[in-house]
Amino acid sequence: MKNVLIINLRRLGDIYSTGHLINSIKQNSPATTISLLIYKEFENITRSLGNVDQFFFIDRKKITSLRKNPIFSPALAIEKFYCDLVNIQKTNWDQIINFSNDKIGSYLVSYLTADNPNIECFGIKYLTSQTMTRSSDWAIMLNDILPCYTHTPVHFIDCYHHLYGVSWAPLKSNLIKTHPKHDQSVQEVLEKIKKDTPLTNGEIQVVGIQLKSSDTSKDIPAETIIELISLLLDNSKVFPVLLIAPIKQEQDLACDINAYFDNTLVVIESDLYALGSVIKHLNCIITPDTFIKHMCDLTGTPMVEISRGKSPFLKQGTYNINSYILTPALSTRKYEQINLENEGRIKAGDIFQTMQLALKHISISDIKLSSDLTIYGPMRDELGIYYMPISGSYDIEIELSRYLSRYYIKKIFNQNKVLDISFFNDVKNFRLHAWLDCEKNAVTELTRDLLSTLKHLLLSQKNKTKTKEFVVSLERLLGHIEKHHVASIPLHFFKAQVDSLTSDSTTQNVQVVEELLYKLKSDIQQVLVCFKEFESLIQDTHSSLKPVSVLNMPKI
Amino acid sequence: MGLPITDNYQIKTSKTNHKIPVINGIHLHSMYHPIREAENFVSNHLQLLQDKKNILVFGLGFVYHINQIVIELQKIHGDDYKIVVIEPNSEVANDCLALNLLISDKVKIYHGLSHDRLYQDEELINFLLAQPGIIAHPASFNLYKSYFKNFLQYKAPLSTEQILMVLREEPLKKFIADRFINEDDLQVALWDYSQSNHRIVNKLDFLFFALEEIAPLNGDTRK
Numbered sequence: 203m204k205n206v207l208i209i210n211l212r213r214l215g216d217i218y219s220t221g222h223l224i225n226s227i228k229q230n231s232p233a234t235t236i237s238l239l240i241y242k243e244f245e246n247i248t249r250s251l252g253n254v255d256q257f258f259f260i261d262r263k264k265i266t267s268l269r270k271n272p273i274f275s276p277a278l279a280i281e282k283f284y285c286d287l288v289n290i291q292k293t294n295w296d297q298i299i300n301f302s303n304d305k306i307g308s309y310l311v312s313y314l315t316a317d318n319p320n321i322e323c324f325g326i327k328y329l330t331s332q333t334m335t336r337s338s339d340w341a342i343m344l345n346d347i348l349p350c351y352t353h354t355p356v357h358f359i360d361c362y363h364h365l366y367g368v369s370w371a372p373l374k375s376n377l378i379k380t381h382p383k384h385d386q387s388v389q390e391v392l393e394k395i396k397k398d399t400p401l402t403n404g405e406i407q408v409v410g411i412q413l414k415s416s417d418t419s420k421d422i423p424a425e426t427i428i429e430l431i432s433l434l435l436d437n438s439k440v441f442p443v444l445l446i447a448p449i450k451q452e453q454d455l456a457c458d459i460n461a462y463f464d465n466t467l468v469v470i471e472s473d474l475y476a477l478g479s480v481i482k483h484l485n486c487i488i489t490p491d492t493f494i495k496h497m498c499d500l501t502g503t504p505m506v507e508i509s510r511g512k513s514p515f516l517k518q519g520t521y522n523i524n525s526y527i528l529t530p531a532l533s534t535r536k537y538e539q540i541n542l543e544n545e546g547r548i549k550a551g552d553i554f555q556t557m558q559l560a561l562k563h564i565s566i567s568d569i570k571l572s573s574d575l576t577i578y579g580p581m582r583d584e585l586g587i588y589y590m591p592i593s594g595s596y597d598i599e600i601e602l603s604r605y606l607s608r609y610y611i612k613k614i615f616n617q618n619k620v621l622d623i624s625f626f627n628d629v630k631n632f633r634l635h636a637w638l639d640c641e642k643n644a645v646t647e648l649t650r651d652l653l654s655t656l657k658h659l660l661l662s663q664k665n666k667t668k669t670k671e672f673v674v675s676l677e678r679l680l681g682h683i684e685k686h687h688v689a690s691i692p693l694h695f696f697k698a699q700v701d702s703l704t705s706d707s708t709t710q711n712v713q714v715v716e717e718l719l720y721k722l723k724s725d726i727q728q729v730l731v732c733f734k735e736f737e738s739l740i741q742d743t744h745s746s747l748k749p750v751s752v753l754n755m756p757k758i
Numbered sequence: 759m760g761l762p763i764t765d766n767y768q769i770k771t772s773k774t775n776h777k778i779p780v781i782n783g784i785h786l787h788s789m790y791h792p793i794r795e796a797e798n799f800v801s802n803h804l805q806l807l808q809d810k811k812n813i814l815v816f817g818l819g820f821v822y823h824i825n826q827i828v829i830e831l832q833k834i835h836g837d838d839y840k841i842v843v844i845e846p847n848s849e850v851a852n853d854c855l856a857l858n859l860l861i862s863d864k865v866k867i868y869h870g871l872s873h874d875r876l877y878q879d880e881e882l883i884n885f886l887l888a889q890p891g892i893i894a895h896p897a898s899f900n901l902y903k904s905y906f907k908n909f910l911q912y913k914a915p916l917s918t919e920q921i922l923m924v925l926r927e928e929p930l931k932k933f934i935a936d937r938f939i940n941e942d943d944l945q946v947a948l949w950d951y952s953q954s955n956h957r958i959v960n961k962l963d964f965l966f967f968a969l970e971e972i973a974p975l976n977g978d979t980r981k
Binding site: 260262264265266267268269270272273274275276277278279280281283284285287304305306309310312313316317328329330331332 | 877878883886887912913914915916920921922924925926927929930944945955956957958959961962964965966967968969971972973975
């Protein structure tokens with residue numbers, strides 16, 4: 203039996219998304235005991251997130267108040283933090299997973315493992331030299347690559363699975379805990395709705411609309427929600443309900459929207475615990491980027507995720523292959539809190555069609571989205587979840603970049619041999635070649651700077667006065683990271699490994715850098731191999747930005 | 759900050775036959791009708807009692823005002839309320855308790871304690887962290903103005919020596935004593951320490967680095 207601690211000092215949605223990894227671990231080795239360390243402000247989740255054997259808490263709010271308010275002795279904050287971790291320290295852990303992947307989580311892993319080197323760590327931690335060390339290349343992927351890439355080719359949840367070395371397992375039913383009383387009252391409400399609005403063929407389907415997220419840039423505007431509700435009310439197959447938390451701001455918004463419909467709407471107000479029952483029993487949920495989407499993923503409820511503003515769906519969008527993501531075209535996304543003006547505008551009709559798709563009322567070919575919008579569908583391959591544009595407009599260059607980056611990653615991690623570009627069959631054209639030329643140029647420039655760095659390294663080994671030239675050329679080489687080409691991925695790995703050099707001996711470090719430079723050279727060769735494979739498969743075609751409904755969908 | 763000195767203390771009886779403490783010649787409650795006085799006083803704080811279920815009261819007196827706060831809080835919040843009273847004069851507090859005048863067990867009284875002692879009490883700290891409403895009993899507050907003002911403006915000592923007096927956990931005490939013994943401001947010293955690139959020899963280093971990340975002060979003194 204293994205005793206595993208997962209450190210997740212992030213927000214509610216991230217804590218729920220840990221549920222996938224926990225499910226996979228438990229299903230692959232049922233005797234494993236899993237504990238979760240979270241901030242106390244998210245303590246409510248303990249009643250909702252299933253499969254966790256024990257929760258531990260850090261009372262961040264109290265520690266911060268004790269530390270920052272001059273009336274309290276600094277001793278109190280120090281002691282509170284220490285005491286919050288005492289029971290964790292006393293436990294015999296076999297493994298610790300740093301799901302936070304930030305400085306705090308990394309320091310805590312180092313603190314908790316300092317006396318016991320036998321504890322296996324996953325993710326990043328600090329060594330006694332204060333150097334950060336990564337448990338594997340997947341930790342580099344998680345810590346160094348995914349945060350830098352706007353159009354990331356790998357999902358966070360998959361990264362954690364690969365990092366821990368567990369294969370993804372289909373979800374079991376107990377991942378979101380509910381109370382039978384809550385289940386019963388939700389069922390009663392839904393039965394009443396279905397009874398009051400009978401259908402000749404089958405039952406009416408109830409669709410929940412989440413009104414607010416934690417960030418206004420992610421929210422669906424109120425006027426869009428009102429239009430959407432009108433469309434839903436006009437459709438005989440579906441019935442809308444509004445989902446809100448017991449928070450005044452949400453209650454007021456629901457009240458305003460309901461007033462628009464003469465107070466005829468059904469509003470379901472629930473706390474975190476009761477929300478699980480609501481989500482489980484609805485047919486579909488429409489939500490901006492909220493923790494609710496992560497709950498839906500754990501219950502398997504189909505969902506339409508509206509991704510706009512700051513919401514980075516490619517990293518942590520829905521993980522349910524029956525859900526869909528509706529987003530402004532990636533080329534227009536800025537992932538900013540402000541300045542949404544240039545983003546494609548999501549209209550009520552676009553959301554409505556995506557919902558119909560999720561409920562299987564229509565097929566992909568029936569969809570006609572507003573301009574500059576895309577529907578992405580999650581699909582599962584050997585690496586995990588990948589988002590394919592399935593309707594609307596998309597940018598070939600961005601999609602190619604994501605796709606080929608993923609292929610390269612599959613190639614180095616999974617020894618994937620076959621490149622399937624059937625998805626791009628209809629879009630082979632001069633721009634596609636232009637993209638490839640651009641990528642190849644990037645490889646050429648990178649290789650040039652790599653060879654120059656190697657040359658200067660060798661010179662500096664013979665003549666110490668040449669060290670400065672070596673450092674300059676190394677900096678120039680690392681500058682390519684900012685450019686976000688496929689070839690930047692091996693460079694990220696190189697940089698992370700150079701940053702983690704632990705030896706006090708310069709000679710030894712230089713020797714390691716030399717080895718890493720040769721490894722980088724070989725990895726860049728692999729990028730070129732990917733491009734060659736791709737080049738041999740593409741042919742000329744005519745358009746770059748076009749509707750994707752005519753494209754061939756890869757088989758799941 | 760020392761405790762205020764009482765030159766003269768006596769207990770009188772009001773016209774309504776209620777006991778009234780008189781300190782240095784000052785009557786802490788009305789000699790005519792202390793209950794009515796308390797009702798009038800608390801009626802001026804109803805909005806605060808509506809908004810806050812935790813109330814910090816400066817001045818115990820003989821609790822007529824506190825009992826009235828209890829009555830109002832019970833009306834609004836049922837049993838879900840708490841009152842903490844701070845009273846510098848232990849003699850008054852002991853007499854009050856002996857007279858058994860208090861009508862609720864949800865009132866915690868701190869009496870005769872220095873500010874340093876008060877701000878080390880875990881229960882009081884937790885109560886203050888919950889941001890209670892504050893009500894000052896005018897007669898008591900005016901009598902002990904500097905005591906209460908200094909309580910509100912208190913700044914905890916920051917030197918290592920004084921912080922070590924508050925710390926209870928031995929490993930923490932040893933770690934700090936070994937590294938920061940003569941520091942005037944331990945917070946600043948800890949921040950400087952977290953920025954230095956030294957080799958870690960004690961696992962508590964990691965704990966303190968994590969603390970700097972969770973609740974960063976960035977080397978600033980506390981405001």
